[in-house]
Amino acid sequence: MMDPRILDRFRAIVGGDGLLTEPEQLRTYECDGLTNFRVLPSAVVLPTTTEQVQATVRVCHEAHIPFVARGSGTGLSGGALPIEHGIVISLARMVRILEVDIPNARVVVEPGVLNLSVTEAVAPAYFYAPDPSSQQVCSIGGNVAENSGGAHCLKYGFTTTHVLGLEVVLPDGSLVHLGGTTLDRPGYDLCGVFVGSEGTLGIATKVILRVVRRPALIQTLLAAFNSTNEAGAAVSGIIAAGVLPAAIEMMDNLAIQAAEAAVHANYPDCGGLLLVELDGPAAEVAALMTQVRAICTSCGAWELRVAQSEEERAAVWKGRKAAFAAMGRISPNYIVQDGVIPRTALPEVMSEIARLSGQAGLRVANVFHAGDGNLHPLVLYDARIEGQERRAERLAFSILELCVKAGGSITGEHGVGEEKKAFMSVMFAEPDLDTMQRVRCAFDPERLSNPTKVFPRPRLCAEKPGPYQPHPLETAGIAQLF
Amino acid sequence: MDDVATLLRDASRDGQAVIPQGGGTKLDWGQPPRRADLMLSTARLDRVLEHAWADMTATVEAGCTVARLQHSLAEHGQRLACDPLWPERATIGGILATNDNGTLRARFGGLRDLIIGVTLVLPDGTVAKSGGKVVKNVAGYDLPKLATGSFGTLAVITQAVFRLHPLPHETRTLTFAATRVEPLCELALAIQGSQLAFVSLQVRADGSAEPALDVGFEGERAGLDSQQDELLRLAAKLRRVDPPPAVWRTREELWQGTEPAVTGTFSVLPTELRAFCAQVHEVSTAPALGWRVVAQGVGVGHFRLEGATSDALVAPLQRLRAAAERRGGTLVVLVGPEDLKARLDVWGSPGDALPLFQRVKQQLDPQGTLSPGRFVGGL
Ligand SMILES: Cc1cc2nc3c(=O)[nH]c(=O)nc-3n(C[C@H](O)[C@H](O)[C@H](O)COP(=O)(O)OP(=O)(O)OC[C@H]3O[C@@H](n4cnc5c(N)ncnc54)[C@H](O)[C@@H]3O)c2cc1C
Numbered sequence: 092m093m094d095p096r097i098l099d100r101f102r103a104i105v106g107g108d109g110l111l112t113e114p115e116q117l118r119t120y121e122c123d124g125l126t127n128f129r130v131l132p133s134a135v136v137l138p139t140t141t142e143q144v145q146a147t148v149r150v151c152h153e154a155h156i157p158f159v160a161r162g163s164g165t166g167l168s169g170g171a172l173p174i175e176h177g178i179v180i181s182l183a184r185m186v187r188i189l190e191v192d193i194p195n196a197r198v199v200v201e202p203g204v205l206n207l208s209v210t211e212a213v214a215p216a217y218f219y220a221p222d223p224s225s226q227q228v229c230s231i232g233g234n235v236a237e238n239s240g241g242a243h244c245l246k247y248g249f250t251t252t253h254v255l256g257l258e259v260v261l262p263d264g265s266l267v268h269l270g271g272t273t274l275d276r277p278g279y280d281l282c283g284v285f286v287g288s289e290g291t292l293g294i295a296t297k298v299i300l301r302v303v304r305r306p307a308l309i310q311t312l313l314a315a316f317n318s319t320n321e322a323g324a325a326v327s328g329i330i331a332a333g334v335l336p337a338a339i340e341m342m343d344n345l346a347i348q349a350a351e352a353a354v355h356a357n358y359p360d361c362g363g364l365l366l367v368e369l370d371g372p373a374a375e376v377a378a379l380m381t382q383v384r385a386i387c388t389s390c391g392a393w394e395l396r397v398a399q400s401e402e403e404r405a406a407v408w409k410g411r412k413a414a415f416a417a418m419g420r421i422s423p424n425y426i427v428q429d430g431v432i433p434r435t436a437l438p439e440v441m442s443e444i445a446r447l448s449g450q451a452g453l454r455v456a457n458v459f460h461a462g463d464g465n466l467h468p469l470v471l472y473d474a475r476i477e478g479q480e481r482r483a484e485r486l487a488f489s490i491l492e493l494c495v496k497a498g499g500s501i502t503g504e505h506g507v508g509e510e511k512k513a514f515m516s517v518m519f520a521e522p523d524l525d526t527m528q529r530v531r532c533a534f535d536p537e538r539l540s541n542p543t544k545v546f547p548r549p550r551l552c553a554e555k556p557g558p559y560q561p562h563p564l565e566t567a568g569i570a571q572l573f
Numbered sequence: 574m575d576d577v578a579t580l581l582r583d584a585s586r587d588g589q590a591v592i593p594q595g596g597g598t599k600l601d602w603g604q605p606p607r608r609a610d611l612m613l614s615t616a617r618l619d620r621v622l623e624h625a626w627a628d629m630t631a632t633v634e635a636g637c638t639v640a641r642l643q644h645s646l647a648e649h650g651q652r653l654a655c656d657p658l659w660p661e662r663a664t665i666g667g668i669l670a671t672n673d674n675g676t677l678r679a680r681f682g683g684l685r686d687l688i689i690g691v692t693l694v695l696p697d698g699t700v701a702k703s704g705g706k707v708v709k710n711v712a713g714y715d716l717p718k719l720a721t722g723s724f725g726t727l728a729v730i731t732q733a734v735f736r737l738h739p740l741p742h743e744t745r746t747l748t749f750a751a752t753r754v755e756p757l758c759e760l761a762l763a764i765q766g767s768q769l770a771f772v773s774l775q776v777r778a779d780g781s782a783e784p785a786l787d788v789g790f791e792g793e794r795a796g797l798d799s800q801q802d803e804l805l806r807l808a809a810k811l812r813r814v815d816p817p818p819a820v821w822r823t824r825e826e827l828w829q830g831t832e833p834a835v836t837g838t839f840s841v842l843p844t845e846l847r848a849f850c851a852q853v854h855e856v857s858t859a860p861a862l863g864w865r866v867v868a869q870g871v872g873v874g875h876f877r878l879e880g881a882t883s884d885a886l887v888a889p890l891q892r893l894r895a896a897a898e899r900r901g902g903t904l905v906v907l908v909g910p911e912d913l914k915a916r917l918d919v920w921g922s923p924g925d926a927l928p929l930f931q932r933v934k935q936q937l938d939p940q941g942t943l944s945p946g947r948f949v950g951g952l
Contacts (some may be wrong), residue, residue: 335738502711
């Protein structure tokens with residue numbers, strides 16, 4: 092239980108209806124999209140203004156209460172998982188679109204605004220490019236914190252490319268403005284550092300976004316192959332030809348079956364399905380589409396369909412965007428994994444995933460952002476069967492190790508959060524993590540803002556910065572100091 | 574790299590100030606450092622370590638010149654889609670530290686969008702990596718962005734990893750002239766609001782010649798032809814002229830001319846470009862100054878002002894900065910007479926983030942070893 096005097100102070104800031112303390116109310120906030128981690132927070136505060144966020148954070152700072160920001164709670168790595176004896180600050184009531192400046196392609200929003208609402212605010216001539224599959228429900232604040240991706244980020248860049256400025260409440264309650272409406276403000280690019288920091292550097296209360304002019308023509312090619320290897324060869328062929336599609340997505344047979352069962356996407360029943368979207372001036376799209384079709388055919392595609400009208404394209408994308416949720420149709424439980432590999436490692440990694448899956452006796456469905464090597468293996472299991480969950484977790488983690496070994500990353504878009512913090516040491520050496528944590532100390536010396544996430548071990552900011560630690564190469568005798 | 578670590582560690586221990594240097598093309602940008610005991614040249618860290626052409630990424634050492642990197646990438650038909658100043662001499666470390674983006678930014682983003690990994694050596698000798706070798710990666714903080722534009726005041730960049738783009742099959746530049754800059758700025762806005770897929774868009778104006786607008790395209794012939802037709806429709810009221818030689822490098826000329834002069838950079842909203850150009854013209858009328866502007870459609874650009882004395886430049890610069898800041902823009906004096914730099918805040922106001930900048934500096938470079946005083950707010 093939290094000290095009632097503290098609760099009174101929160102109530103004075105956000106009013107009675109802005110504070111949740113009843114266990115059944117708190118239950119809603121005990122986890123995010125990664126439901127196997129659950130912690131009940133001591134309270135949930137729902138501010139409606141930046142000032143209220145500041146005042147709430149100041150109370151936390153004074154009383155040394157850790158806080159976790161929360162947008163829509165769709166995160167898949169436990170980023171918004173509450174901290175015991177801490178509070179959740181939900182941004183779900185800060186949902187105003189503050190400014191739409193079409194001539195400059197800028198939009199200013201509060202953090203609780205949903206991703207899709209930004210596109211709706213600037214449609215039809217413009218759109219907000221980063222489009223996570225959860226775009227109808229996830230918040231811009233969550234996108235900023237996770238540096239979220241989406242199918243169209245291949246061409247247009249991830250969230251970080253589209254966030255020009257932020258208003259941030261620092262963990263001591265002070266307010267800073269990072270970046271701005273104009274580019275290249277002199278000073279350190281802390282806006283760039285904040286994006287993707289998973290709520291560990293403070294709370295974003297205002298976000299300046301860039302929106303993109305909708306291209307003249309958009310076409311989506313659906314190509315059916317016998318295997319993901321053939322489809323993968325086509326992806327490499329397309330990229331090698333110098334074509335930069337707006338999106339290239341791949342699904343394997345299990346993922347296709349699930350999508351069929353869930354939304355009747357009317358996909359061909361095949362071993363490897365590619366969705367290739369091209370956009371741009373009409374003549375350019377036409378020329379490139381001819382080229383892409385030829386490459387697909389030469390790699391073994393036996394069915395090619397081009398979706399052109401808005402409705403046709405929506406139908407094609409529906410299956411892909413529903414892919415995670417669709418797994419529920421073919422398996423009682425599943426783990427969504429998120430790893431990245433260099434695109435060229437795809438065939439090796441795919442056959443290794445198949446081997447591991449066979450070994451574990453568990454099915455793995457694969458959905459990828461193939462253009463940028465971002466894999467989403469979905470490990471299917473049945474929690475009712477003794478021991479399966481553990482085995483599924485182990486399998487999911489060995490797939491991650493595989494990604495790192497192939498020269499990739501443990502996460503391409505879902506974040507480290509609670510789930511993968513131990514894996515940070517697989518990818519980074521101690522001095523790397525230490526340097527990141529020094530940056531964290533500059534923002535949050537008392538470790539109040541989502542303090543237990545991202546890093547395998549906390550660093551005490553009171554430590555004198557900069558103890559020299561030998562690089563692993565050095566200790567291994569590979570490099571030496573002269 | 575280990576030499577760098579040892580040197581930095583010893584220098585910070587001894588309280589010396591170290592100035593990292595690449596090609597030396599932009600060492601005079603910003604405030605002169607409070608102190609300079611050692612120059613750390615990256616000239617010998619000049620290798621392209623890996624070009625994973627099939628994955629379209631490259632790892633390069635900081636001292637490699639931009640031209641050398643591009644030359645090496647071109648063997649596989651690829652490039653770093655960035656065209657900074659003086660590529661023959663500028664190094665990768667230098668363009669990153671100064672965030673020197675070129676004209677291709679309109680299409681490919683800035684360096685911050687192209688860099689995917691970095692190796693940094695901190696003043697205490699810590700060698701730290703951040704990011705990685707894949708184009709998509711959200712594990713840990715994005716320190717490549719922290720290093721980009723930090724003017725050598727936080728850490729020495731020793732390696733960088735970039736995402737690459739294919740070399741274009743064909744390029745085309747169309748140039749338009751007018752007697753005044755306003756209609757050109759209008760056209761630049763119209764192009765940005767159109768569905769044309771241009772890669773560069775640049776306004777040139779100066780006190781002695783006619784202003785012009787350059788539009789660059791890349792792609793296949795058929796696509797280029799139809800885009801050209803559409804552009805000519807948009808630009809029907811303007812006169813088409815031949816682009817000057819090396820049109821996309823004309824901003825390099827802003828570092829040449831009569832002295833005393835200042836060369837600086839500004840950033841405004843795209844819609845404010847027109848007012849800003851008009852303002853440069855206006856502040857240069859009485860007393861008469863020589864002036865030149867080369868601006869990108871996205872709102873960032875360079876300018877040069879030449880006066881009879883460095884005194885004569887102060888008030889015009891202050892007026893220009895006020896004009897840029899009116900709608901959230903900025904103006905920075907890069908190069909100019911020392912007495913002028915001493916009298917004018919070359920960086921402009923850092924805003925309410927300065928204490929946070931100072932804490933970041935304190936964490937990474939607590940002794941103030943690296944380029945002390947060169948950057949914003951005396952950092
Ligand atoms: C079906 C499904 C599909 C998905 N598809 C994708 C996809 O294609 N691509 C992708 O990248 N992700 C995807 N996700 C993951 C998730 O939707 C994104 O990570 C999203 O950005 C989270 O937003 P949210 O508002 O739900 O944030 P939350 O889950 O509430 O929070 C996420 C993190 O952000 C922090 N945070 C939230 N708001 C703020 C703020 N204002 N200031 C500071 N920190 C804050 C939290 O503390 C937490 O660490 C998917 C999720 C689901 C369930």
